[in-house]
Amino acid sequence: METLLDQIALCVERGKINKVSPFPPDLKDKPGADELTQQAIDDGIALQDILNQGLILGMQRIGVKFRENKVFVPDVLMAAKAMHTGMAHLKPHFDSGDIKRKGTFVMGTVSGDLHDIGKNLVTMVVEGGGWEVIDLGIDCATDKYLTAISEHPGCAVGLSALLTTTMVNMEKTVKAIKEKFPETTVLIGGAPITREFCEKIGADCYSPDPQGAVDYLNKLAA
DSSP states (O other): OOHHHHHHHHHHTOOOOOOTTOOOOGTTTSSHHHHHHHHHTTOOOOOOIIIIIIIOOOHHHHHHHHTTTTTTTTHEEEEHHHHHHHHHHHHHHHHHHHSOOOOOOEEETTTTOOOOOOHHHHHHHHTTTTOOOOOEEEEOOHHHHHHHHSSSTTTTTEEEEGGGHHHHHHHHHHHHHHHHTTTEEEEOOOTTOHHHHHHHTHHHOOOOEEHHHHHHHHHHHE
């Protein structure tokens, strides 16, 4: 028998936001992540279970499908919307300390690069994985990263670049982070980035897809 948490995970995976949402068509007129998350809270289901076995599980599934090219960017965006709708019901409990996040992840697109689709996908999937995400935006100078790290001790950092011309700025930022905060974990990604480049500039992890970044972060938090 499908449990309420299973239904929440399915709604996130399929991008079913609420009952009035017409997407996806086969779930039309059925409750979505919005109603089901509130119902789970009202039923007294443990808040951490709602997060881990409902919302996070759904985002993990869509993240894996995206990595395997079984779904596309719009599917991830719809899943993220559904996840955020459910998370809105849990937010007061995060603020009160009733629910614990796995850690903090600072993310931005490097200096000179104005592209944000890749960054946005990573932030959505990482947040859906149970992490607090600090989104620094695009065209982030090195100082912006350094300030964010000092404001969020113990955070992990993600750098994105889409242009080969901005890879040099990624290298400069990684080196500056490692010089000032040598214990900080740095993840990098983007179309021109490779594992070899990651090793060359001293970053800790390269992932070609958002779910790979989540998997790496989760190992850190374990």
